[in-house]
Amino acid sequence: MTRTRSSIRVGSPPARVGLENRQAWLATPALLWILLGLVVPLTAIVVFSFWTGSSIGMSSDLTTSNYANILTSDTFWGTVRWTFRVLIIVLLSVTLLGLPVAYFTARVITVEWIRTGLIFLLFVPFLVSYIIRMITWIPLFGRAGIVNWTLTTIKVLDAPSDFLLYTSPSMITALVFLYVAFMVGPVYFKLQQLDKDLIRAAQNLGASPLRTFLTVELPLIRPGIVIGWLFVSVMIMSDFATERIVGGGLSPMLAGTVWRRAEVLLWPQASAQAVTLVILTLALASGLIRFAQLDQDL
Amino acid sequence: MESHPDQEDREFTRRAFLNKAGYATLGVGSLGVLLAACGSDATSTTVATTSTAAARQLQLRTMGIGTTVLDSVLTEFQTKTGIPATGTQTGFGDMVPQWIQGGYRDQWDVMEAQGAQIAPLVAAGTLQPIKVADITHWNDLLEVFRVPGAAGQDGDGHPFTQIYTKAARDSGRLDEVWVVPTVWNGDTIGYRTDLIDEKLTSYGALWDPKYQGKVALFNSSLRAPMEVLATFVTAGEYQTEGTIGNPSKADVDFAIDFLIERKAEGQFRLLWDDFGAAIELLDTGEVSLMNAWEPIVREVAARGKPAVYATVKEGYNMWFHGIVLSAESQNYDAAVEYANFWHEGFAPAVVANQGYITPTPSVAQSALKGADSPVEGVNAWDYWYDGKGRDRGSVNDIASSAAWWWQFPDESEYLNSRWQDFVAS
Numbered sequence: 222m223t224r225t226r227s228s229i230r231v232g233s234p235p236a237r238v239g240l241e242n243r244q245a246w247l248a249t250p251a252l253l254w255i256l257l258g259l260v261v262p263l264t265a266i267v268v269f270s271f272w273t274g275s276s277i278g279m280s281s282d283l284t285t286s287n288y289a290n291i292l293t294s295d296t297f298w299g300t301v302r303w304t305f306r307v308l309i310i311v312l313l314s315v316t317l318l319g320l321p322v323a324y325f326t327a328r329v330i331t332v333e334w335i336r337t338g339l340i341f342l343l344f345v346p347f348l349v350s351y352i353i354r355m356i357t358w359i360p361l362f363g364r365a366g367i368v369n370w371t372l373t374t375i376k377v378l379d380a381p382s383d384f385l386l387y388t389s390p391s392m393i394t395a396l397v398f399l400y401v402a403f404m405v406g407p408v409y410f411k412l413q414q415l416d417k418d419l420i421r422a423a424q425n426l427g428a429s430p431l432r433t434f435l436t437v438e439l440p441l442i443r444p445g446i447v448i449g450w451l452f453v454s455v456m457i458m459s460d461f462a463t464e465r466i467v468g469g470g471l472s473p474m475l476a477g478t479v480w481r482r483a484e485v486l487l488w489p490q491a492s493a494q495a496v497t498l499v500i501l502t503l504a505l506a507s508g509l510i511r512f513a514q515l516d517q518d519l
Numbered sequence: 520m521e522s523h524p525d526q527e528d529r530e531f532t533r534r535a536f537l538n539k540a541g542y543a544t545l546g547v548g549s550l551g552v553l554l555a556a557c558g559s560d561a562t563s564t565t566v567a568t569t570s571t572a573a574a575r576q577l578q579l580r581t582m583g584i585g586t587t588v589l590d591s592v593l594t595e596f597q598t599k600t601g602i603p604a605t606g607t608q609t610g611f612g613d614m615v616p617q618w619i620q621g622g623y624r625d626q627w628d629v630m631e632a633q634g635a636q637i638a639p640l641v642a643a644g645t646l647q648p649i650k651v652a653d654i655t656h657w658n659d660l661l662e663v664f665r666v667p668g669a670a671g672q673d674g675d676g677h678p679f680t681q682i683y684t685k686a687a688r689d690s691g692r693l694d695e696v697w698v699v700p701t702v703w704n705g706d707t708i709g710y711r712t713d714l715i716d717e718k719l720t721s722y723g724a725l726w727d728p729k730y731q732g733k734v735a736l737f738n739s740s741l742r743a744p745m746e747v748l749a750t751f752v753t754a755g756e757y758q759t760e761g762t763i764g765n766p767s768k769a770d771v772d773f774a775i776d777f778l779i780e781r782k783a784e785g786q787f788r789l790l791w792d793d794f795g796a797a798i799e800l801l802d803t804g805e806v807s808l809m810n811a812w813e814p815i816v817r818e819v820a821a822r823g824k825p826a827v828y829a830t831v832k833e834g835y836n837m838w839f840h841g842i843v844l845s846a847e848s849q850n851y852d853a854a855v856e857y858a859n860f861w862h863e864g865f866a867p868a869v870v871a872n873q874g875y876i877t878p879t880p881s882v883a884q885s886a887l888k889g890a891d892s893p894v895e896g897v898n899a900w901d902y903w904y905d906g907k908g909r910d911r912g913s914v915n916d917i918a919s920s921a922a923w924w925w926q927f928p929d930e931s932e933y934l935n936s937r938w939q940d941f942v943a944s
Binding site: 275290296299300303359363364365383386387465469470471472473478481482483484485486487 | 612615616619639732738740782787788789790792799803804805932935936939940942943944
């Protein structure tokens with residue numbers, strides 16, 4: 222740990238180091254990229270969110286009504302509550318599923334190439350586009366899908382179930398499967414980094430494997446868990462397709478409502494919702510970072 | 520090109536609209552947006568249309584949904600006229616955004632737009648009118664499209680009022696149009712007769728608790744709410760303040776509150792967006808009934824599943840698609856040729872097999888009589904136009920039983936906002 226801390230300490234105040242360093246120009250491409258790809262569009266969205274929009278266009282007459290309409294809308298707050306409910310369920314699920322997988326891979330598997338292979342397998346689904354992965358749920362879980370066919374063939378079900386697709390539980394399940402890898406990855410790497418002497422010391426002092434995990438390893442891998450939560454949270458907050466393709470489009474989350482406004486050309490309204498979404502996501506992310514004390518642990 | 524009087528009718532004139540909004544660059548979301556937002560006039564460059572067209576090779580670049588932008592039609596058009604033609608298929612909901620965001624400027628000459636899409640396209644200043652005199656078969660169009668007050672028009676005069684420019688209507692000259700109709704039909708509900716053991720004759724089936732969890736609705740604020748109103752108006756249980764196609768706020772509230780109530784009971788399984796996905800939903804029995812398009816039901820039936828398109832007592836949700844021409848296109852003559860081509864036999868015979876109808880049946884009749892239908896020995900005219908194959912009578916029966924025409928309602932923003940309440944409820 223000392224090693225990790227000291228190496229970070231050298232680089233921790235990046236601005237000052239950057240100014241002192243002659244290689245500061247190396248950051249220019251990234252800064253330009255961020256400026257063009259993030260700052261400019263985000264600024265445009267903020268500007269548009271104060272414009273006046275109707276279904277036939279928008280004008281630069283400034284208004285705060287887009288925000289007023291959002292903040293006083295029961296539908297909006299209902300969607301916020303629903304999004305956070307889904308988020309919490311998914312975070313709990315990916316943690317419960319992801320931790321054992323990461324632990325198994327890092328601790329139980331001792332052969333290096335098998336470990337690497339398993340971690341590679343974890344990311345294989347990402348070779349296929351996210352939308353395609355979502356669409357494959359339909360032939361798997363639909364009424365005429367493989368799962369229903371199997372369950373009715375072996376007489377577990379009398380008739381195909383409607384429950385497996387176009388429902389909120391199916392959407393949440395899909396989100397868990399989509400994003401669990403982002404939990405396993407950081408936790409696995411954090412476990413790999415741990416000083417093995419600490420575990421041996423705990424065992425020599427008589428701690429059971431469970432106690433070792435709970436009192437030694439878990440506190441030390443907490444940053445990995447929180448980084449996983451951060452990844453998953455940000456992706457869920459911006460996920461607009463899963464609820465539509467797998468969920469059936471009748472339980473939208475926040476990003477989906479932005480899309481629905483944009484689809485009918487209500488750009489200022491969509492922009493105001495997007496800005497609100499960004500603020501909520503930043504608040505969530507900074508809350509998680511503070512909770513994990515990532516600034517100290519990394 | 521000066522802005523057309525129709526555009527000045529609206530909240531924003533075209534020039535002001537483009538100067539202020541930078542709509543065209545919106546999709547890119549980059550520096551151009553800010554430049555446009557700062558009032559740059561660079562975006563409003565326009566080009567004269569027909570004067571330069573003759574001097575160079577005409578071309579036709581069209582876009583629309585997959586049921587009207589068809590390779591076979593474009594290939595035949597190109598062969599017949601020598602005008603190179605390309606088509607882009609897109610989702611219904613993507614048509615107007617893609618066009619307005621800049622597609623009309625340099626990507627496409629024409630859009631095969633639906634009636635309800637015309638008003639926003641005109642208001643955004645993206646269209647140029649087409650002269651009626653250039654449309655060879657204009658006087659062969661069914662009267663519902665071209666004669667004020669003709670039978671089959673709804674309370675707001677649609678589709679007639681959607682087609683002609685306001686100037687042409689106000690002056691009584693009827694000499695220019697925003698859109699040349701090419702296909703039309705009346706939408707109802709499609710269902711699987713093996714999953715539903717009664718003959719459906721009302722939109723009411725969509726809300727019938729018997730079919731709880733078995734219903735899919737089209738993801739558009741312009742459809743299910745109107746079907747709710749039609750159901751209740753026909754049953755004598757509600758009287759609209761506006762019309763079914765152009766409801767008042769109170770009408771919208773009535774329809775949406777009802778939908779929210781039914782949704783809470785678990786009536787609706789999902790919303791459908793996409794033609795291909797809708798076919799799968801009915802084909803796999805994922806849902807038993809849906810407010811559908813006829814080609815969806817035709818395709819499911821062609822796959823061997825017992826699917827029918829209902830005739831409903833409330834009347835049809837009527838629509839037409841037609842050719843609209845980009846304000847910036849230099850291919851006016853090609854667009855006119857394409858519209859004329861659609862009125863003759865070839866294209867109507869192609870789309871007949873998905874249940875779509877030509878607005879010029881008298882022109883297309885001989886070609887349709889020579890074309891095949893799904894039943895051997897019955898020609899396409901007899902099958903599709905004379906009621907020998909369609910479950911819902913002849914073309915004239917359909918044309919005379921409109922409950923409302925697809926249109927762009929005055930309260931569209933309120934309707935959309937309430938539709939979102941339903942979706943998120």
